[in-house]
Amino acid sequence: MSSLDPTLSELFLAFWRLDNPNVVWVLLGSVLLGASASVIGSFTFLRRRALMGDALAHAALPGVMSAFLLFQTRDPFVMLLGAVTSSFLGYYLIEYLTQHTKIRQDSALAIVLSFFFALGIFQLSLIQQMEIEGKSGLDKILFGQSAAMMPEDIQVLAISAVFILVLVYLSFYKFRLITLDRQYAQTLGVNVKAYDLVLALAIVLSVVIGLQMVGVVLMAAVLLIPVSAARYWSHDLRKILFLCAIFGALAGILSTNISYMAPKMPTGPWMVTVLAGIFLVSLVFAPARGLLPRYLMHRAQAQRVNDENVIRSLYVLGERKNDPKALFEPSSILTVRNMSKEALFKSFKRLIKANDVENRGGTYRLTPNGYEKGAKLTRHHRLWEMYLTEKVNIAPDHVHRDAEKVEHIMTDEMGERLAEELGNPLTDPHGKNIPGGQH
DSSP, X not given: OOTTSOOHHHHHHHHHHTOSHHHHHHHHHHHHHHHHHHHHHHHHHXXXXXXXXXXXXXXXXXXXXXHHHHHOOOOHHHHHHHHHHHHHHHHHXXXXXXXXXXXXXXXXXXXXXXXXXXXXHHHHXXXXXXXXXXXXXXXXXXTOOGGGOOHHXXXXXXXXXXXXXXXXXXXXXXXXXXXXXXXXXXXXXXXXXXXXXXXXXXXXXXXXXXXXXXXXXTHHHHHHHHHHHHTTTOSOHHHHHHHHHHHHHHHHHHHHHHHHHSTTSOHHHHHHHHXXXXXXXXXHHSTTTSHXXXXXXXXXXXXXXXXXXXXXXXXXXXXXXXXXXXXXOHHHHXXXXXXXXXXXXXXXHHHHHTTSEEEETTXXXXXXXXXXXXXXXXXXXXXXXXXXXXXXXXXXXGSHHHHHHHTTTOOHHHHHHHHHHTTOOSBOTTSOBOOOOOO
């Protein structure tokens, strides 16, 4: 790089000054495309038709080439019309093969995708051999190149994207019904076939307008990755669609910025790369469903179970000595509880900090707080043993393992209802006392 070449920081600042009208148009188009495609793609994903967008993108290729051959113009409306016609033909061919033949949907998708794509590549090769003005740049439709787009192309893209977003907003309830519960939608009198057609139009339009920017090959990723990421953050469809729009728009912004700073890097692949990064962040860090929070939750749950097992072991040992304040060596606990010595001392450390156990010169006993917890755990354990024996007719020597699991999840309310149903028993199937519990 020569001293006259701008640095990355200078290019970054130049991009965000938005002095260049072309940059503004491409940025607007990328944001609208990312948002609209991500939102409408959610419905194909939730209907378990994830590859439909991919098939329609490939099906649009021969339509674009046919429109150019017929009219010999790159007018965006002509190209859009050709792509929409071809995609709709592919859509109805998939529907026909699925509904009127023994061909499964995944096979129908593969047939239409491969046939239409092969036909489009054949036409593209034919066009390259012909002496026709304006043919240069048609091959960019395979992988997309926003730099090759004209202002007219961006205008068509922007109008179509806004139309898709407004359509989803106005038809949200109907789209949600036909996507999540078609039978219920029919009982409500919703014209399912009509809304299927409208949804198909929106999907086709979204695919078609993204071809020049993202390309045939990568368009499916823009439709599907945002909803895959958004589902890690929420179960509510409204929130999922909102997050999809945010993720798609963010990918559009970042990919356009990167493409501006490195002109040889096309926008489409970078948009997919950014979306993949968003998906990975969601996969790992999303609350509740992300891998890291789930790992931490499972670890905390395992630690809680270990701690409660130690508490109940000390309670049972004290019960055997008829002395709730008795001190016990760690080895005594390991005789009644199958756990490693390392896990035992880690539990001791947490329980001492929680004021459930106290250490007296290397021997341990329950504090009043720990004794209350131990009595409650033991009560739940023995009540469940009684329930399995009395109500399920399981032999007393086969109920301990199940009770070991249930004692950690049973609430006080559940315990009292269980005791009431059993007639408030005083002993378990083994003749051991059932603690009254302290609440």
